[in-house]
Amino acid sequence: TSNTPAEESNGGGDDGGTTAVSANDDPGETVTIGFSGPEADHGWLAAINSAAREEADKYEDIEFDIAEGTNDPSAQIAHIESFISKGVDAIVLLPTDGAALTEAATEAMQAGIPVVNVDREFSNEFAARVTILGDNYGMGVSAGTYACQLVEENDLGDAVIAEIAGIDSLPLTQDRSQGFEDALAECGQDVDRRVAAEFTVESGESAASNLLQAANEIDIIWNHDDDQGVGVKAAFENADRDEFFFIGGAGSANAMRWIEAGEMEATVLYPPTQAADGIRLARLLAQDKGLSDLVQVEVPRRIVLNAPVVTADNVEQYMPLGFES
């Protein structure tokens, strides 16, 4: 159906990897993709949204219907309902609360609209055609494993390990903490001090300030989120403390730069590209295409992204993935 010659400039260029091998980027029939995510009130979520938007912009056969970000599951359900009534071709959904949106997603699936579940998992596997997960538990495990490594390398013995979590009432925070704890247990360590911030710079600063007072000597600090990390780091400076190894989370561009500059030990990646991947997959699903990059013809059911640790050694390689927050 497409007769625009401008396809090259839209589709290709900047993201050479996939376009080279597959014909999937060729324009197909125009499809409407609905996207709904939480309110972009914080760097990582903002990056998710903008990545999704940019991805959709690359394809001129995508009509992108992005709903207002909201932290109210009830409002998000309404978004899904309106997608269904509008009859979109596919839905990419980053739920505020996986369980709370399962029912709505199931309805969409039953209405014949494929749902791509991003980041926070539904409580029922029939609610989504594809699930793309950043691995929150894995993120904690990566951080914990790296911490174990640091303990060993530096011979810290029974190290004082502290954790600065994100919004504590979110399941994802619980998963991260659980992973961290489990990994530490592997090498006989535990979390000595834990505070929770709210994914904002300011809350990071105050949580970290109080934390630093709680222990005179800390060996390792893992901070769940690089966005609040700006504040956490300011708190270190304010208190004039740097005796510990500082590990971050998510992998913002700021964090990458700190690692380069030696101001941070490492950060655990939690790529904000999931939604962009979700858009691509949704498009393929809607156009009835497969994943020609894989041997498998079909789009897979479940994709779990890796949570690699970025250190001074490999930061250059990961720099392009770092999102500005």
Place this chain on the structure above:
Amino acid sequence: MGAAHQAPDESAGASDRQPLLEMHDIVKHFPGVKALDGIDLDVRAGEVHCLLGQNGAGKSTLIKVLAGAHQPNAGRIIWRGEEVRLPNPQAAIKLGIATIYQELDLVDGLTVAENIHLGHERRNRWGFNAARESNAAAAELLGRLGHPEVSPTTEVGRMSAAGKQIVSMARALSHDAKLIVMDEPSAVLDQEEVGRLFRVVRDLSAQGVAIVYISHRLEEIREIGNRVTVLKDGRTVATGLEAKDTPTKEVIRLMTGRSIDYVFPDRGAGAPEGDPVLEVEGLGRTGEFTGVDFTVRPGEIVGLAGMVGSGRSEILETIYGARKPTAGSVKVAGKRLRPGRVGSAMAAGIGFAPEERKSQALVLRDPIYRNVTMASLPRFSRRGFMHNAEERRAAAEHTGALDLRPNDVERAAGTLSGGNQQKVVLARWLLRECKVLLLDEPSRGVDVGARTEIYALVRSLAASGIAVVVVSSEIEEVIGLSDRVLVISDGSLVHDCPADEIDEHQVLDMVMEGEVA
């Protein structure tokens, strides 16, 4: 009304000077009401100009126009020969017009001195408040008013209505005004206080300050006034009357448009009989009053006389259960009330019209009918649902009987003139058919016409078998209206006798001395 005729001598000279203030054809509309419909007024320097009129005639509205607080829809104001505009209160104050408002507009959270100097604060060299200077100035003003005992650092919210009135007067004096408007300053004052007020007024007019004086007590007008202007329904019906020479009957006729005999209703023949319906035994509250004993029979009116602050209001409130007594008991028809429970008192058939209608009795924003029916909600509800039409009808019936103006029960109670608000409170208890009625200053701010009606009403209520207890700061009223007079001094009952065996001077003596003269 046998007040002495003491004319200040200056008044003769004042009359031939050019008027200090002239107001011509002032018109003021409120949504749905023409409050002022062409008022003329002229005031000369050094005179006491009295403004008379029934409740709702427009007196307060007129003086608010004069104070810059209301903007007239039409009319001219001429101040010392020049036409002026008064867009806000500052403008009026700047010209030298100070006002004591009827609704005592003071700020409760500030001290006496701070209230007095509000808007023209005393500052020191660095622009900070000069508290000491301000307190000293306030103390001086209070002294001039005969109240050196009032501390300038007292918070005004803790003062009685009478105290606030004094502060308002001090505030007006603090302005170095050429014209002071007083809107019913004597309403909350007792006789002694009124005497002090008059001394101050005479002082001021001797200094050439003009006073516009509003009161519903005609004898005061006669005692202090030079000339009288009468308002009726938003119009000037007479102006420049000589205060001393115009017969009372004539003034009342001008105000009301009819002749009213300004007298107290006859006491029925013979003393009321039957068992006492209200028995107060040894009632006391620490720090307020002690050992109050009295009984009231059905059909009897008992008056409580005493100075402002003697504890009369507290006694009534305690009987009603609004305050919890520390000693003694109250019985109605032989049954003991639960102390400190309004519900218990109401159920037993006591009704109470409190002294401060604005803060204690009315929901100003609500329509009149709701204010009237507030204490009788169960009567108009069937299984919890209100019968609105019947409610309005019953309310209108009772407000009509009290000659409420305007008699429109849908109006917000707050838009009524002061005296008419009092009638709404009375209507509330008339609706409830009580056995005992406690009235705290029932005629405060009520005009002569309505006052006569209220007296007649109270009497007829008594005649129908209700026991009435009345508190009033006008001793004449207590004696004239009651069957029996109780004299309260400093929180205790000092005398109890039939009303016709005592006169004003005796009461006054007892009130002051605290014992039978």
Place this chain on the structure above:
Amino acid sequence: MSLQASAVESGGQPGPGEDVPEKKGASGGGFRTRATDLLSGSAGRNLGLVIALLLLCLIGLITAGDRFANVDNMMTVLRLASVIGVVSVGMTFVITGGGIDLSVGAIVALASVWATTLATQTMASDVHWILMVSTALAVGAGCGLVNGLLIAYGRMAAFIVTLAMLAAARGLAELIADKKTQVVTVGPFLDFFRGSLLGIPRLVIIFALVAVAGWVLLNRTAYGRRTLAVGGNPEAARLAGINVKRHQTSLYVLLGVACGIAAVMLMARTTAGTSTHGTLYELDAIAAVVIGGTLLSGGRGTIVGTVFGVLIFTTLTNVFTLNNLDTSTQAVAKGAIIVIAVLLQQRVAARSTPG
């Protein structure tokens, strides 16, 4: 002769504590007809809101066309409005009675969590889903009772008490749920509340019932009359024989029950109970109530206005979403529209008063 004249003179803002009678509400004396009476009454006060809502719908129609104006979308708006709507109706009572409640969102969360614990759900599937509903209502009422007792009998400021409840109830909800989302597994419960009646979602019907019951309670019963009196002048109410403390307490319990109902609705809608339910409901509900015309200082309340307030906010979000506006621009526009709506309402109310 200008009608505005009198309005211009009032110096004070219509903020808390003001007890000057509202001029716009005052209606004419002798020459009033039934019609103007109606206008200057509640209909007149709500006219501005109606106009604001209609304007909003018009904008929706123009910018989103059919996507806005179809039954499905309307039902979506109503369904979204229904949960916060129920809370707002309860909030109208508390505010009219001179109080405030910041803990509504937290109570909704606690009630939803408590009603979806494994224990409750197991019992509910054994016996009847009504058990879950009763649990939610009881939790709501209990929290409301604590609020009410501390405020009325403990003489503490409502703002502080309910702020404390906000913290405590949400914390408790987190502790009970262990910060996990509890999925509702009781099928009949979901079937009942997620169903429709004559094409109208049951949630919307519940909202309608609550609103009607609230209207009757406020405008046609002695309870409503007492609420207005207690809010307008508590001292006068007390001296007129109303048990002010008991009444105030009952208002908070009433709102607590409304929160319980909202929790049930939210559980049905999201098929889950979690400690994050009801986030920021306190601001949304108070905003809807105040924009509807209920005085924050108490003594005057309107359920119809509140319903309009809720609908305006929900429609606003819907129109924005249909137009794909980004969140930040939405927020800026929302701020501007709130101000315009209120200004409009004021002008219309002033205009509709006879002079």
Place this chain on the structure above:
Amino acid sequence: MSLQASAVESGGQPGPGEDVPEKKGASGGGFRTRATDLLSGSAGRNLGLVIALLLLCLIGLITAGDRFANVDNMMTVLRLASVIGVVSVGMTFVITGGGIDLSVGAIVALASVWATTLATQTMASDVHWILMVSTALAVGAGCGLVNGLLIAYGRMAAFIVTLAMLAAARGLAELIADKKTQVVTVGPFLDFFRGSLLGIPRLVIIFALVAVAGWVLLNRTAYGRRTLAVGGNPEAARLAGINVKRHQTSLYVLLGVACGIAAVMLMARTTAGTSTHGTLYELDAIAAVVIGGTLLSGGRGTIVGTVFGVLIFTTLTNVFTLNNLDTSTQAVAKGAIIVIAVLLQQRVAARSTPG
């Protein structure tokens, strides 16, 4: 003869809209002495707060020992208190003047973002960091002016206007910052504001200066008197010749400037400007002000109380963190402690009044 009348026992809750003189504060007629006067005055009113704070410190000392009671930790508490403290001092004025402001957090965010844009920072590094400070203050004052004009001259409810500003300012901040965190790169700015003077962090000194200035302004100047009057009885203030609308407007501007100062402090503390700064400051600031003893209905305000309120909340969080309490338990404990603190304060105030 005494002219003092005791306040009739108040039946109403001491909630919003109450204008009955406080019963607990009422003191006897003639038999009042200088000493009891002082007690029943500001010291007496604050005594409960002092006790609450001391108790809290005691708990901190017992549970966390040296980690609590060392200069570093004290400075940390003070530094954390200073930003919200400056906002709370400004809020005290607005609330005392009968208003309320829900937009403080959003204004802080907008000011911080505006003052850290690339353009501003480039200019600031070329000229002087004072440029960044002026930008923040101007943005704060501007937002406050808009609030004030709409409330005072537009006669809109403060709650609604500032709620709209909350949405709009945060949205605008997001648009300007593009939802990114803007890191402060102007070294001299950071050096100045993150430095210390005689071992006391500059931020704490700024807070102290603001608090002292606020105290003097409220208690020792005509402006403060008028604020009390405007909040206590706006009609009386108008009749006394005070330009009530202008005064109300100025109060919001004052608070806006305080928000600008807070934004500067926050920029220094976190080395960043972002649209998420100041989240929930509205609740925190109002809570600190109210717990400090300022009446939510206006007319009575205390800066000392506000400072104590801020310190109590900050110390509470500090003690919790030192004890490694989890967030949910913290929330429940916080709720309980707020209620206990206020009850304590009431009892002490009642005790310290003679009669």
